[in-house]
Amino acid sequence: MTKVGVIVGSLRKNSFSSQVAKNAVELLPEGYEAEIVEIGHLPFFNQDWEGDLGTPAEVTEFRNKIKELDAVLFVTPEYNRSIPAVLKNALDVGSRPYGESVWNGKPAAIISQSPGTIAGFGANHHLRQVLAFLNMPVVQQPEAYIGSVHELLDENGKLKDDTRNFLQSFIDAFVDLIKKHTQ
Ligand code: FNR
Numbered sequence: 455m456t457k458v459g460v461i462v463g464s465l466r467k468n469s470f471s472s473q474v475a476k477n478a479v480e481l482l483p484e485g486y487e488a489e490i491v492e493i494g495h496l497p498f499f500n501q502d503w504e505g506d507l508g509t510p511a512e513v514t515e516f517r518n519k520i521k522e523l524d525a526v527l528f529v530t531p532e533y534n535r536s537i538p539a540v541l542k543n544a545l546d547v548g549s550r551p552y553g554e555s556v557w558n559g560k561p562a563a564i565i566s567q568s569p570g571t572i573a574g575f576g577a578n579h580h581l582r583q584v585l586a587f588l589n590m591p592v593v594q595q596p597e598a599y600i601g602s603v604h605e606l607l608d609e610n611g612k613l614k615d616d617t618r619n620f621l622q623s624f625i626d627a628f629v630d631l632i633k634k635h636t637q
Contacts, residue, residue: 458524459520461490471529475529478625481622493543494540517556524632525561525562525628526561526590531567537584545557557589559635570602572601
C-alpha cells in the first residue's frame with residue numbers, strides 16, 4: 455500500500471481546503487491510502503529543542519508520521535499572498551535537526567484554493583519555493599489553482615464534474631511522480 459499524507463493549510467472546521475482535499479484523495483487509485491496529517495497542535499518551532507529544551511513529544515510523533523509516508527499532498531489557502539503560518543511551521547518542524555529533514559526526497563503535490571479568482575497563486579508558489587529547498591520533487595503539470603472554490607462545491611462538499619475531472623488528471627500526474635520516486 456502506498457501511503458499519501460495530506461496536509462491542509464487551514465485549521466478552520468469545514469474549510470474549503472479540507473473539502474477539496476477530501477475530493478482529491480477519493481481520486482487516488484487502488485493500492486493508495488490517504489491520511490490527513492494534523493498540524494494545528496504543533497508548537498512553534500524552537501531551535502532550543504535541539505539543545506536544553508529537548509524535543510516535545512508531539513514534534514517527534516509528527517516527524518515519525520511523515521517519515522512513514524511515501525508522498526505528501528498539500529492543500530492550502532492563501533493568507534496575504536503566501537502560505538498560512540501553520541503550514542510553514544509544520545514544514546520547519548519537519549525540516550530539522552539539520553540533515554535529518556523528514557521531507558527529504560518525498561514526492562509532493564500542491565493544490566491551492568481560494569474563493570477569489572487568483573486561486574491562491576501566491577501561496578502555491580511560495581510553497582513550491584519551500585519544497586524545492588526541502589528537496590521534494592513536486593508535480594509540475596498540471597498546476598492546481600482552484601479559484602472561486604465556493605461556486606465549485608455542492609452542498610455536500612462534492613466538487614462539480616469539470617473540476618473533479620481536472621483533479622483526476624492532477625492526481626494521475628501525482629501518482630506517476632510517486633511511482634518514479636518509489637520504485
Ligand atoms: C485570507 N484570504 C485570502 N484569499 C486570497 O485569495 N488571497 C489572500 O491573500 C488571502 N488572505 C487572507 C488572509 C487571512 C488571514 C485570511 C483569514 C483569509 C481569504 C481566504 O482565501 C478564505 O478565507 C478561504 O476560505 C480560506 O481557506 P479555508 O480556510 O476555507 O480553507
